Amino acid sequence: MLSRTAANLYWTGRYVERADATARLLDMGARMTMLPGSATRQDWLSVLKAAGVPLTESEEVGRREAVRILLLDEEGGSSVRSALTLARSNARAERTALTRQAWEALNDEWRALEKVPEAEASSSLPDYLEWAQKRAAAFRGSVETTMLRDDRYDFIKLGGALERAAMALRLLEVKYFALLPERDVVGGGRDFHQWNSLLFAASALRAYHHVYRGDVTAWNVADLLVLNRSFPRSVALCITEAADTLGRLALRYNQRTEAQNRAERLHARLADTDMDEVFADGLHEFVQETLKSVLDIHSATSLVYGF
Amino acid sequence: MHSNSGIRAPYTQVASWLEEIGQPLLELRAKEAEALFRRIGITFAVYGEGGDPERLIPFDLIPRVIGASEWARLSQGIEQRAKALNAFLYDVYHRREILRAGRIPAELVIQNLAFVPEMIGFDPPGKVYSHIVGIDLVRTGEDDWQVLEDNCRTPSGVSYMLENREIMARMFPDLFGEGAVRAVDGYPDDLRRTLEEVAPPACRQDPQVVVLTPGPFNSAYYEHSFLADLMGVDLVEPRDLRVRDGRVWRRTTKGLEIVDVIYRRIDDDFLDPLAFRSDSALGVPGLMNVYLSGGVTLCSAPGSGVADDKAIYTYVPEMIDFYLGEKPILDTVPTYKCAEPDALSYTLENLADLVVKEVDGSGGYGMLIGPRATEKEVAAYRKRLEADPAGFIAQPTLDLSTAPTFTGGKIAGRHVDLRPYCLVGREVRLTPGGLTRVAMREGSLVVNSSQGGGVKDTWVLAGDAPHGGGA
Structure with a gap:
């Protein structure tokens, strides 16, 4: 396969997941700010920070701004709209490497966000976020059910797995940045609601109760999103998928790669971690370190396959 | 339909079909066709016009029909022309007999911007320069076809020939049931065979063919990827190619892999910054050297544009006489x-x-x-x-024929032209069909898609229909 084709497929997979992830971040922000007495500006700021949007402390940030930056922005790949556009343009360059169903999942309605006014997007935000997640689901579904299990499939899956791992980590970062006002106690009502919002955004509320059968605690939420091996968007599971995919590619091409080594190392480290340790050393530090490992897997992949 | 006496024989079936399905269904299907084109992603960008970068070419549902005997004569004329143009190209880059004989003014050729001096004395595989010859024709009378222009470089539009048929067959399957219309879907295989036949001397195994595109922002990108896909070969951009050890290679996830034949959909000027435009960021440095030393084949050959210049066009009958000793079958304007x-x-x-x-x-x-x-x-x-x-x-100005076209909610005559695609390798191959372009505005003579023209499915009938009279 051409290296450029591999790169385009990988980024298609990544941008589709980024669109989905960004919709979830917005969802989390919207839920947090709906709580009574929420520090609206602070909460949206934490969402934007977690999404990696550069902001100055003095900048005005509210729901409208967040919607503009994370839903409607035309360029840059930080918004749902631009992530979907980039996913489509990467796919368009490899139109023939995709099945018709996979292509149509990206091509249908791809311009739907183009003419939506900010006010309308803000007032009907849940509809638009649901729409974005459906676009991603349609793409994933058609890839699963129509694509041959060859290296094209592998590169799409690899991009998706790495982006999803990064996304789970970013959701946790929102909670880190969303500091509680001084008079609130950790573990108090506000704290509880913030963790709850996080679970909602990750479509994980029901899953949480099935797995932990009790109160929502920081430990358990972090455990579900990072280490749990049954939750489909946990970091551990995504990294396992990335390592497996890199392993399949290595077999196909008869070449063990540094990318595979790195994915396996991260996989082993996560298997060896427990939440007490993470909280003792600091959740934020752990998240940052893991994000860096994910980035390292990406760099090694692009180096070996010539992106 | 040209004659005023009623429906021309080849159109009998179409006429009864139109009567049968009626206007409302036709209108509905026209909308469906547009949605289908958009969905599959068959779009066309127009240079420098701004607006929608991925707009659709209007598709007219009423097919353009060519009778069997009409096509038989046309195809002979097209093949004759394709052979003569290639013989002319070989000659102008070698002994220039036709210029010496005074049949064509030498300055028209030598001073032509499309003339590539590096090609002088070089023998491309099979002595073929233009492997895909697109000839634009108009029907001007009952049995008269005239050539408007030749396209010897990289004629585009063949994807519409294939997709228009696909969409018609999808929407009106009954129309094709009786095998009355000749199939066009052999084109990609014929194209691949043609390209494989002109593999370079250095090629030792199965020829490795690629399609070279300027990239996704080119207006014909859809067609490039479509053809690569149907031939089962890689679609490459210049940056995917490398020159090393006197051969051309493509960068893949397994490392470098060889390239033997390049079907390039990129102009001469942008092929190789070392040989042509040094200010161009496009291109594959060293490509031209590899080509001239027999390490790779470029289709079409650089410099093929000398043969499709509008001033050279008038001399094609001379070429047919000079190289083939035949009388031209198709008229020139x-x-x-x-x-x-x-x-x-x-x-x-x-x-x-x-x-x-x-x-x-x-x-x-x-x-x-x-x-x-x-x-x-x-x-x-x-x-x-x-x-x-x-x-x-x-x-x-020619008295162009018109064909029935569904426009503005009714059926009316619109001017059309026809571009068949003739393939030249070791053999000459011609798919029965082509691209019919239609001027969607009443009375307009300009059918170019860049000027708002549309397209139609083109039928070549398997047998001559009985005369329909005034059905």
Whole structure:
């Protein structure tokens, strides 16, 4: 396969997941700010920070701004709209490497966000976020059910797995940045609601109760999103998928790669971690370190396959 | 349908079909067709026009029909022309017999911008220069077809020939049930065979073919990827290719892999910055050297544009006589070469009745259609013509045939042309069909998609239909 084709497929997979992830971040922000007495500006700021949007402390940030930056922005790949556009343009360059169903999942309605006014997007935000997640689901579904299990499939899956791992980590970062006002106690009502919002955004509320059968605690939420091996968007599971995919590619091409080594190392480290340790050393530090490992897997992949 | 006496024989089936399905269904299907084109992603960008970068070419549901015997004669004429053009290209890069014999003015060839001196004395595999010859034709009478122009470089539009049929077959399957219409879907295989036949001397195994595209922002990108896919070969951009050890390689996830034949959909100027435009960031450095030493084949050969220049066009009958010793089967439109003083004064005197084109123009840009132009436009064009007479040719406006077209909720006659695609490798191959372009505006003669023209499915019938009379 051409290296450029591999790169385009990988980024298609990544941008589709980024669109989905960004919709979830917005969802989390919207839920947090709906709580009574929420520090609206602070909460949206934490969402934007977690999404990696550069902001100055003095900048005005509210729901409208967040919607503009994370839903409607035309360029840059930080918004749902631009992530979907980039996913489509990467796919368009490899139109023939995709099945018709996979292509149509990206091509249908791809311009739907183009003419939506900010006010309308803000007032009907849940509809638009649901729409974005459906676009991603349609793409994933058609890839699963129509694509041959060859290296094209592998590169799409690899991009998706790495982006999803990064996304789970970013959701946790929102909670880190969303500091509680001084008079609130950790573990108090506000704290509880913030963790709850996080679970909602990750479509994980029901899953949480099935797995932990009790109160929502920081430990358990972090455990579900990072280490749990049954939750489909946990970091551990995504990294396992990335390592497996890199392993399949290595077999196909008869070449063990540094990318595979790195994915396996991260996989082993996560298997060896427990939440007490993470909280003792600091959740934020752990998240940052893991994000860096994910980035390292990406760099090694692009180096070996010539992106 | 040209004759006024009713429905031409080949259209009998279409006429009864139209009657049967009725207007409302036709309208509905027209909308469905557009949605289908959009969905599959068959779009066309127009250079420098702004607006929607991925717009659709209007698709007309009513097929254009060509009878079996009509096609038999046409195809002979097309193949004859494709052979003569290739023989001419070989000659002008070798002994130049036709120039020495005084049959074509030497300066028209040697000073032509499309002439590539590096090609002098080089023998491309099979002596083929133009592997895909697109010939634009118009029907001007009951049995008269005239050639409007030849396209020897990289004629586009063949994906529409294939997709238009696909969409028609999907929407009106009953129409194709009886095998009355000849299939066009053999084209990609024929194209691949043609390209494999001209593998370079250095090729030792199965020829590795690629399609070379400028990239996704090119207006014909859909077609490039479509053809690569149907042939089962890689679609590469210049940055995917490397020159090493006297061969061309493509960068893959397994490392470098060899390339033998390049079907390039990129202009000469942008092939190789070392050989052509050094200011171009596009291209594959060293490609031309590999080509000239037999390490790779470029299709079409650089310099093929000499044969499809609008001023050379008038000499194609000479070529057919000179190289093949035959009489031209297809007519050419009488053309006044404004480089010649007599022709220039005739043109200037009759500007309002003529079509004037730039010699090196294409796509329907920069032309004057005298009878449809305002006095002001004619005056402005006169100034351009006087400033550089050699840059223009003039032709009479033709009485183009029209074909029934569904437009504005009713069926009406619109002007059409036809571009079949003739493949030249070790053998000559011609798919029964082509691209029919239609001027969607009433009375308009310009069918170019860049000027708002549309397309139709083109049927070549397997047998001649009985005369339909005034059905």
